[in-house]
Amino acid sequence: MLLRILLALVCLNAIAPCQHGEAGEEGANPDVTRRLNEAKEKSQGRGDKDTEKKESLTPEQMLARNITSGASAFCRFYATVKPTKLMPGQSGVVSVAAILLGDAVIPSPPPVELIGAAQQGVIGVGAMSFQPAQPGKHAKGYLGRPVYDNYAIFEVPVTVSPDAEIGKKQRVAIDMRFDLYDGNSGQPVGRFVDQVSTEIEIGRALDPAVAMARDGAARSSAKTAVEPIAQFLTGPKPQPRVLEGEVITPAAAPTPVPQQPEDVPEMPVGVDTGETLLPLPMLVGGGVLLLLIVLMLARRK
Numbered sequence: 001m002l003l004r005i006l007l008a009l010v011c012l013n014a015i016a017p018c019q020h021g022e023a024g025e026e027g028a029n030p031d032v033t034r035r036l037n038e039a040k041e042k043s044q045g046r047g048d049k050d051t052e053k054k055e056s057l058t059p060e061q062m063l064a065r066n067i068t069s070g071a072s073a074f075c076r077f078y079a080t081v082k083p084t085k086l087m088p089g090q091s092g093v094v095s096v097a098a099i100l101l102g103d104a105v106i107p108s109p110p111p112v113e114l115i116g117a118a119q120q121g122v123i124g125v126g127a128m129s130f131q132p133a134q135p136g137k138h139a140k141g142y143l144g145r146p147v148y149d150n151y152a153i154f155e156v157p158v159t160v161s162p163d164a165e166i167g168k169k170q171r172v173a174i175d176m177r178f179d180l181y182d183g184n185s186g187q188p189v190g191r192f193v194d195q196v197s198t199e200i201e202i203g204r205a206l207d208p209a210v211a212m213a214r215d216g217a218a219r220s221s222a223k224t225a226v227e228p229i230a231q232f233l234t235g236p237k238p239q240p241r242v243l244e245g246e247v248i249t250p251a252a253a254p255t256p257v258p259q260q261p262e263d264v265p266e267m268p269v270g271v272d273t274g275e276t277l278l279p280l281p282m283l284v285g286g287g288v289l290l291l292l293i294v295l296m297l298a299r300r301k
Contacts, residue, residue: 059188062188063179063188063190063191064191066190066191067177067190067191067192067193068190068191068192068193069192069193069194070192070193070194071178071180071192071194072194073101074100074101074102074104074180074189074192075098075099075100075101075104075180075192075194076098076099076101077096077097077098077099077194077196078096078097078099078196079094079095079096079097079174079196079197079198080094080095080198081093081094081095081158081198081199081200082095083205084201084205085200085201085202085203085204085205086158086160086200086201086202086203086205087160087166087202087203087204088160088161088162088163088164088166088202089159089160089161089162090159090160091157091158091159091160092157092158092159092160092200093155093156093157093158094155094156094157094158094172094174094198094200095153095154095155096128096153096154096155096156096174096196097151097152097153098148098151098152098153098154099151100148100149100150100151100152100180103139103182103183103184104180104181104182104183104189105136105139105142105147105148105149105180105181105182105183106147106148106152106178106179106180106181107142107147107148107181108133108145108146108147108148109130110130110133110148110152110154110178111178111179112128112130112154112176112177112178112179113176113177113178114127114128114156114174114175114176115175115176115177115193116173116174116175116176116195120170120171120172120173121170121171122160122161122163122164122168122170122202123158123159123160123161123170123172123200124158124159124160124161125156125157125158125172125174126156126157126158126159127156127157128154128155128156128174129154129155130152130153130154131152131153131154132146133146133147133148133152134146134147134148135147136149136183137149137150138150138183139183139184140183140184141182141183141184141185141186142183142186147183149183156174158172158200160200160202164202165202166202166203167201167202167203168201168202169199169200169201169202170199170200170202171197171198171199171200172197172198172199172200173195173196173197174195174196174197175193175194175195176193176194176195176196177191177192177193178191178192178194179191179192180192
């Protein structure tokens with residue numbers, strides 16, 4: 001029994017402070033409530049002030065306060081190098097195509113700027129230049145006004161250092177900060193930071209003009225060589241003259257002989273004696289003369 005009474009007393013002593021604490025908290029509730037209300041009012045006042053500040057900001061200030069990294073949901077970039085290879089000290093162009101997605105557009109003049117390093121390894125990067133914008137055809141808010149509503153192409157000049165090593169490749173990154181707008185409402189979508197990169201190989205590229213000239217010369221030479229054969233195969237074939245009594249077999253056809261001009265008279269047809277070709281009138285006259293001699297000799301007898 002004594003143990004049970006002692007255990008009950010210990011439990012009561014442990015519960016008593018908690019009850020006093022709860023009573024104390026209940027007694028302190030009015031102060032706590034007041035402080036909570038004051039904090040809520042202050043936070044509400046700050047929220048109202050922030051709202052007022054946002055409403056007083058210009059579109060440029062609002063864009064500057066909210067910059068998004070990456071614009072793949074609204075725009076995709078593709079880069080190519082012209083020419084494909086650059087020699088040390090040579091300059092070229094990195095051509096970048098920005099493909100706009102959905103209703104995103106880039107107004108004119110384009111709010112785009114380079115923010116990357118001007119010197120990247122052995123490659124020096126210059127200022128970008130845009131192709132002229134065309135009158136809007138797809139964006140309802142920019143119909144007839146200069147805008148990039150489908151795609152935008154810009155070029156960035158690059159120069160290779162004279163001490164660059166031939167055969168090496170240098171990666172070039174084009175870092176940009178730009179604004180995109182909604183093509184229907186004309187309101188800004190946001191300010192973005194994005195990057196497009198490509199590789200530039202140090203070396204000599206074939207000149208397309210020289211390659212085309214060489215191909216043209218080769219084709220012209222081949223055409224000159226083939227034309228006589230083509231004319232012989234497709235043109236009229238010369239007909240050789242065949243002497244009487246001569247037999248030509250298909251397996252041994254004579255070599256084609258050029259036709260005689262029209263103003264040259266043809267030689268009379270005669271008989272081949274084996275040595276010379278005598279005209280037919282001479283043969284007839286000789287035969288008649290021989291017949292007369294035979295008759296005269298017969299009369300003398």
